[in-house]
Amino acid sequence: MSASLRSLLRLCAFTLRSGPFIAYLIAFAVLTALLGTGLTILIGRVVAGVADVSIGSVPESLWWPVGLLCLTILFRNLLPIALDLARRRCIYDLEPVVHRSIHDALMSEPGIGHLESAAVQDGVDRARGIGGFGVRAFVDALGSLIIARLSAVSSALVVGIWFSWPVAVVVLATTWFVEWYSAAQLRAESDQWADQTEEQRKAAYVFELGMGRAAKEIRIFGLGPWFVDRYLTSWHNAMRPLWQERRRAALRTFAVYGVHLAVLIGAVIMVGWTDELPVAEVTTVVVALLGLGAAADGHSASRMRRGIEAFRAIEELPRLVETARSTITPEAARVEGVVRFENVWFRYGDESDWVLRGVDLELVPNGSTALVGVNGAGKSTIVKLMTGVYSPSRGRILVDGAEATKPDPMAWQRRIAAVAQDFVRLPVTLAQNVTMAEDAPDTRLLTEVAALTGLDVIVAASPRGWETVLDRSMPGGMELSGGQWQRVALARAAYAARIGADLLILDEPASALDVRGEADLIERYLDLTAGHTSFVISHRFSVVRGADRICVLDDGAIVETGTHEQLLDRRGRYAAMFATQAKRYTMDGGSRD
Ligand SMILES: Nc1ncnc2c1ncn2[C@@H]1O[C@H](COP(=O)(O)OP(=O)(O)OP(=O)(O)O)[C@@H](O)[C@H]1O
Numbered sequence: 381m382s383a384s385l386r387s388l389l390r391l392c393a394f395t396l397r398s399g400p401f402i403a404y405l406i407a408f409a410v411l412t413a414l415l416g417t418g419l420t421i422l423i424g425r426v427v428a429g430v431a432d433v434s435i436g437s438v439p440e441s442l443w444w445p446v447g448l449l450c451l452t453i454l455f456r457n458l459l460p461i462a463l464d465l466a467r468r469r470c471i472y473d474l475e476p477v478v479h480r481s482i483h484d485a486l487m488s489e490p491g492i493g494h495l496e497s498a499a500v501q502d503g504v505d506r507a508r509g510i511g512g513f514g515v516r517a518f519v520d521a522l523g524s525l526i527i528a529r530l531s532a533v534s535s536a537l538v539v540g541i542w543f544s545w546p547v548a549v550v551v552l553a554t555t556w557f558v559e560w561y562s563a564a565q566l567r568a569e570s571d572q573w574a575d576q577t578e579e580q581r582k583a584a585y586v587f588e589l590g591m592g593r594a595a596k597e598i599r600i601f602g603l604g605p606w607f608v609d610r611y612l613t614s615w616h617n618a619m620r621p622l623w624q625e626r627r628r629a630a631l632r633t634f635a636v637y638g639v640h641l642a643v644l645i646g647a648v649i650m651v652g653w654t655d656e657l658p659v660a661e662v663t664t665v666v667v668a669l670l671g672l673g674a675a676a677d678g679h680s681a682s683r684m685r686r687g688i689e690a691f692r693a694i695e696e697l698p699r700l701v702e703t704a705r706s707t708i709t710p711e712a713a714r715v716e717g718v719v720r721f722e723n724v725w726f727r728y729g730d731e732s733d734w735v736l737r738g739v740d741l742e743l744v745p746n747g748s749t750a751l752v753g754v755n756g757a758g759k760s761t762i763v764k765l766m767t768g769v770y771s772p773s774r775g776r777i778l779v780d781g782a783e784a785t786k787p788d789p790m791a792w793q794r795r796i797a798a799v800a801q802d803f804v805r806l807p808v809t810l811a812q813n814v815t816m817a818e819d820a821p822d823t824r825l826l827t828e829v830a831a832l833t834g835l836d837v838i839v840a841a842s843p844r845g846w847e848t849v850l851d852r853s854m855p856g857g858m859e860l861s862g863g864q865w866q867r868v869a870l871a872r873a874a875y876a877a878r879i880g881a882d883l884l885i886l887d888e889p890a891s892a893l894d895v896r897g898e899a900d901l902i903e904r905y906l907d908l909t910a911g912h913t914s915f916v917i918s919h920r921f922s923v924v925r926g927a928d929r930i931c932v933l934d935d936g937a938i939v940e941t942g943t944h945e946q947l948l949d950r951r952g953r954y955a956a957m958f959a960t961q962a963k964r965y966t967m968d969g970g971s972r973d
Pocket residue numbers: 728732735753754755756757758759760761762801
């Protein structure tokens with residue numbers, strides 16, 4: 381069995397698992413094709429009967445072919461409706477299964493390094509469908525292709541039986557050649573299109589930025605023309621090879637279709653010139669020839685193949701994710717439990733510079749540890765390693781003194797409540813933003829964390845309280861400021877901590893808060909982190925100075941560790957950074973970090 385056929389069968393089974401409608405679709409398509417052949421034969425019968433009709437009398441022999449013809453026409457007109465419904469329902473059932481498969485493959489890896497792999501990104505593009513032809517293209521094309529193929533074969537049989545086998549074979553062969561040619565042509569085009577995924581991605585990205593994400597900056601900096609220019613350049617770069625290919629193929633395409641037409645006309649003329657055939661057979665054969673000529677469906681054939689390829693890409697995705705993981709994390713050591721970094725080295729890719737060069741770091745169990753360092757020192761990178769979304773390139777991350785060599789990273793991630801610097805802002809309700817889309821939140825807990833993080837004031841001022849959607853484009857929705865969003869993120873971490881997470885990570889929790897908000901946070905920090913091991917990163921010394929242990933990251937390594945007072949006494953990096961900030965506070969009246 382060929383690989384394509386095996387894929388086709390696996391795809392049919394995959395589609396069938398999502399619902400029974402693929403079976404109905406196939407049945408309706410086969411029936412449609414059979415009725416088409418019946419129609420061809422009946423038209424001949426009726427024409428033959430009509431030739432015998434004398435004015436004023438309709439012979440009884442004509443009644444059944446006319447009756448059957450009417451019924452066949454009726455069903456031939458009704459079947460496409462049923463076929464289309466089955467097709468739509470099949471796609472409706474299939475799409476979530478496809479998305480789920482892609483999602484599961486990507487989520488099978490707890491880290492995020494693989495999402496940056498070009499091979500994985502292209503794999504996802506292919507799985508979603510090259511040139512827009514995903515697995516649904518298979519379902520879209522299946523009915524038409526079954527009808528086209530069966531109609532071609534049955535029409536060829538009619539021509540062969542009633543007229544001539546060589547003519548039937550030649551017309552069938554040219555029809556299928558035309559189908560093969562147009563499918564190959566469409567395929568070449570969509571390959572050209574797929575080769576441009578990088579350019580398309582650029583065009584789509586610039587378009588998306590221009591359409592809203594960067595609307596503010598575009599206006600303020602007058603970047604409109606620059607964006608349009610970048611978009612058009614990427615779009616034309618993506619489309620140019622496609623049109624070059626179309627131009628190259630135009631003459632060839634005319635020639636192929638011309639030959640097909642000539643063969644068809646020749647066959648019809650041969651039928652007309654034959655003296656031996658009665659009028660009924662002539663009609664049947666001519667109708668069959670015309671049907672055969674029209675049975676080339678290159679469009680469906682290529683869509684079907686694209687659908688199969690998208691399915692193969694879905695099947696291949698887990699392997700790509702696995703490969704990406706093994707190249708990104710060559711010496712992966714996963715974490716579990718409370719954390720210690722031991723000589724951890726890390727870089728984002730084999731060609732990149734080292735970000736961490738032998739970090740030794742231990743969190744205070746059930747206490748607070750803070751990390752400080754200049755911009756780009758690698759603080760957020762430590763958080764990414766700590767949360768298991770990346771793995772160390774070298775070194776180990778230990779749990780309760782034992783190396784987690786056979787880890788369950790996802791179980792570990794469930795034990796962490798984190799506020800990342802670029803935390804996610806979901807266009808859902810306030811409550812769902814805090815509980816991360818939990819359907820039935822614990823309202824007592826919500827109230828508690830809102831009071832702890834200062835979110836209670838925002839909830840009270842929101843038009844629908846906890847049910848207010850945080851998206852201005854939604855009815856009754858509203859937009860929060862950066863500082864208000866930060867409180868939502870804090871509340872989210874506090875909520876997660878209260879429902880089970882035991883390590884609380886806060887990466888720049890006060891960066892968008894005003895002076896009062898910052899003071900509030902410091903005051904409530906102990907309550908917020910009570911009973912948890914916490915790890916906080918901040919450029920604001922007011923936030924870190926109360927930590928049980930402060931670590932200073934410099935040049936990829938921890939260079940100082942101690943309490944605020946100990947570090948000041950040491951008069952090293954920490955003391956220097958603190959002095960600089962304290963001086964600025966004194967000069968600015970304490971309004972900035
Ligand atoms: N996804 C990434 N791919 C490649 N390099 C990255 C990535 N993320 C961060 N880096 C690089 O790693 C280095 C450390 O970045 P990181 O964000 O960890 O610093 P940071 O100390 O948190 O900085 P800041 O104080 O500005 O938030 C930087 O040089 C940055 O360019």
